[in-house]
Amino acid sequence: MPTEALLKQLSDRVQSGQVKDVVELIEEGLNQGISAQSMLDDGLLHGLGELSIRFRNSEIFIAELLQASKALKIGISLIRDKLSVGSVRLHGKAVIATVEGDLHDIGKNLVKLLLEGSGMEVIDLGSDVTAAQAVDAVRKYQPDVVALSALLTTTMENQLKIVEALKNANLRDTVFIIVGGAPITAEFSRSIGADGYAADASSAVELVERLMLEQSLRSNQAETCVRP
Ligand code: B1M
Secondary structure (H helix, E strand, O other), X not given: OOHHHHHHHHHHHHHOOOHHHHHHHHHHHHHHOOOHHHXXXXXXHHHHHHHHHHHHOOOOOHHHHHHHHHHHHHHHHHHHHXXXXXOOOOOOEEEEEEEOOOXXXXXXXXXXXXXXXXXXXXXXXXXXXXXXXXXXXXXXXXOOEEEEEOOOOOOOHHHHHHHXXXXXXXXXXXXXXXXXXXXXXXXXXXXXXXXXXXXXXHHHHHHXXXXXXXXXXXXXXXXXXXXX
């Protein structure tokens, strides 16, 4: 099947939540040499995007959105090993979560996938994660990065709650906090005192790389200063 037709079918089958067809189309696409990134962006996510417009216009119900999300997740699981962020190699540990009150985890899972793919150990706290749970996880795992996702305008403030809770627990300065999700902006990130915002999963990896590089430059400078 021509690439364009296959990607269109993939998008259509996600929208109609046909898991079996999605699996078959991805297998066919991989055999044809279509890139995993293209199947993700132009097939799976395109389908979810189209459905989102219909959901906003009240043309479909939440059950259809759920079924489509299921098809999309299974699709991603088939190409996850082939998605990459180029040459970025990271070390260290990240704790990732979707904040309290929010069940949207597809974007968070993509960020997790790419952070793992770039070499980080990622502890996934799941979705609907409270500030107390985030603080406990930072105490327990001592990560370098806390990555927070929020998809609802009503839950984005819960990213601030986590920043505040980490401050109150004297843990704020032990981690980089990065935030993302559809309603989040760079300005919002600054306003809540996070260390950075990323618009998508690959930018999240680049952001972590930049923050860790800056940190290691700072500690090298400090070491040079104290050396006799
Ligand atoms: Co919901 N939902 N949903 N939904 N849903 C939205 C977010 C909405 C915009 C739909 C709409 O109205 N058009 C709307 C929010 C409106 C608002 O807040 N202003 C909405 C609503 C209203 C709701 C409910 C309230 C509906 C209801 O019950 N009446 C309900 C809330 C449930 C809850 O969370 N408490 C609800 C439920 C659901 C489902 C469960 C059915 C399902 C989620 C399934 C799941 O995740 N397991 C769902 C879905 C699928 C969506 C849409 C259609 C798609 C979200 C998605 O997965 N996108 C969404 C519409 C939309 O966003 N266009 C919508 C694909 C994903 C890859 O993108 O998550 O944005 P995204 O992630 C991106 C970037 O944002 C970024 O990277 C990813 C791309 O690489 N990113 C990060 C994300 N996190 C990051 C973290 C980072 C960095 C980057 O660093 C840490």
